Amino acid sequence: MRQFSYYSPSHNHGITFPNTTGSIKSGLSEPNRSDNLFRDLSTSQQSKQNHDSTKFLGYDLSHPDCNVPPSIAARVGTNLHLEPNHPLNTIKNIIEEFWQKRSSSLDFVIKSDLHPIVATENNFDALLIPPDHVSRSKSDTYYLDKNTVLRTHTSAHQTALLKSGIDRFLVTGDVYRRDEIDSSHYPIFHQMEGVKMFTETEFSEAGATTPSEKISVVEQDLKAALEELARELFGDVKMRWVDAYFPFTDPSYELEIYFNDEWLEVLGCGVVHRDIVKAVGRDDQVGWAFGLGLERLAMVLFSIPDIRLFWSKDERFSSQFATGEIVTFESYSKYPPCLKDISFWTSSVEGVDDSTFHPNDLNEVVRDVAGDLVERVELIDEFVHPKTKRTSNCFRISFRSMDRSLTNEEIDVLQNQIRDETVARLEVELR
Numbered sequence: 089m090r091q092f093s094y095y096s097p098s099h100n101h102g103i104t105f106p107n108t109t110g111s112i113k114s115g116l117s118e119p120n121r122s123d124n125l126f127r128d129l130s131t132s133q134q135s136k137q138n139h140d141s142t143k144f145l146g147y148d149l150s151h152p153d154c155n156v157p158p159s160i161a162a163r164v165g166t167n168l169h170l171e172p173n174h175p176l177n178t179i180k181n182i183i184e185e186f187w188q189k190r191s192s193s194l195d196f197v198i199k200s201d202l203h204p205i206v207a208t209e210n211n212f213d214a215l216l217i218p219p220d221h222v223s224r225s226k227s228d229t230y231y232l233d234k235n236t237v238l239r240t241h242t243s244a245h246q247t248a249l250l251k252s253g254i255d256r257f258l259v260t261g262d263v264y265r266r267d268e269i270d271s272s273h274y275p276i277f278h279q280m281e282g283v284k285m286f287t288e289t290e291f292s293e294a295g296a297t298t299p300s301e302k303i304s305v306v307e308q309d310l311k312a313a314l315e316e317l318a319r320e321l322f323g324d325v326k327m328r329w330v331d332a333y334f335p336f337t338d339p340s341y342e343l344e345i346y347f348n349d350e351w352l353e354v355l356g357c358g359v360v361h362r363d364i365v366k367a368v369g370r371d372d373q374v375g376w377a378f379g380l381g382l383e384r385l386a387m388v389l390f391s392i393p394d395i396r397l398f399w400s401k402d403e404r405f406s407s408q409f410a411t412g413e414i415v416t417f418e419s420y421s422k423y424p425p426c427l428k429d430i431s432f433w434t435s436s437v438e439g440v441d442d443s444t445f446h447p448n449d450l451n452e453v454v455r456d457v458a459g460d461l462v463e464r465v466e467l468i469d470e471f472v473h474p475k476t477k478r479t480s481n482c483f484r485i486s487f488r489s490m491d492r493s494l495t496n497e498e499i500d501v502l503q504n505q506i507r508d509e510t511v512a513r514l515e516v517e518l519r
Contacts, residue, residue, distance in 0.1 A: 147232040156230045173412045175386040197257040204239045211244040216335040227446040238264035242281040250368040264287045266448040269465040271394045276380040285375035310376040354483040355380035396460045421490045428503045431482040433519040455506045461489040
């Protein structure tokens with residue numbers, strides 16, 4: 089499901105703002121937790137081993153209000169964007185260097201280690217996201233409790249940073265969303281948000297005195313800068329601006345480029361909404377904000393075909409990026425997929441649609457059991473019984489390792505575990 093974010097084409101990984109709770113109070117910084125405790129879970133054995141863990145940074149993962157599985161909690165603090173020469177780190181560095189070279193008297197403050205546990209209010213309310221929007225649902229967002237989430241976008245930090253007095257900043261970090269399983273979607277991805285608030289001196293030098301004149305100056309600066317950034321990343325390409333809607337910017341735009349014979353959405357942006365500016369105590373100050381997804385850019389620029397590869401510890405992957413430059417990825421995975429189907433009734437009572445099932449619930453079960461051995465989960469059939477009116481769904485699970493061949497025997501074990509967990513956790517009836 090599409091979330092409000094400056095960058096979320098179906099969410100192919102954008103922008104947002106955090107305050108935090110528990111042991112993290114300010115929402116401005118938290119020590120980098122990139123130790124072995126939070127390292128990659130890429131096998132079902134690791135996932136099962138962590139499945140019994142119910143405590144996470146002071147939060148109870150077994151609490152009814154919590155829908156964060158241990159497999160996701162275990163990856164908090166990995167910070168792929170901070171790993172030297174990782175493709176996401178390379179993209180991050182290129183973009184940060186671009187903005188620092190382009191800035192004049194005021195440099196952008198770099199924030200790359202803000203903790204992803206944030207207040208629900210800062211992730212949604214402070215950004216003017218409506219209370220009834222689907223992005224707030226447990227089918228889309230990871231809740232630690234009712235008041236605390238794993239940030240769904242880096243914009244979750246915007247209001248806290250603006251309140252602290254910082255006028256220009258770049259925030260990069262890992263963000264979390266419950267989503268489908270395929271080559272371009274992953275429950276953890278990385279975003280960068282940029283914000284620039286203008287000074288009265290800048291408006292005076294531009295001859296802007298009225299509110300509309302100031303907004304025009306901000307828009308022109310925003311579009312010119314982002315077009316330069318696109319050329320820095322993609323070369324001399326065709327571009328076009330598309331009017332968009334984000335609740336936290338007004339007006340709002342998306343930048344598209346013509347690359348590899350197709351139009352590609354690169355980022356979202358706009359003028360920071362006046363209500364947000366006033367709420368953080370900046371009166372009538374005007375500024376812009378943009379957001380982009382690092383995986384999205386890296387997959388295009390490095391020709392990386394599967395988003396799971398960013399989490400690979402295989403030297404055949406990491407060694408290709410040792411120079412810290414943009415290079416074309418050479419695929420080494422020639423392993424065949426193994427397909428398994430699972431069918432179940434989603435409603436339990438004859439003639440009554442009492443189901444609370446959501447496809448993302450099944451995706452969580454599959455990820456918890458099989459980890460990154462699953463390439464794709466897709467609904468291949470939906471059936472309504474003509475007499476009982478019960479609904480049945482059939483999903484196809486595609487298992488494929490990026491590093492080795494899988495045997496039918498080990499996949500059968502995983503498939504049986506998935507079937508058992510689906511019944512136990514989703515309260516459905518297998519067919």
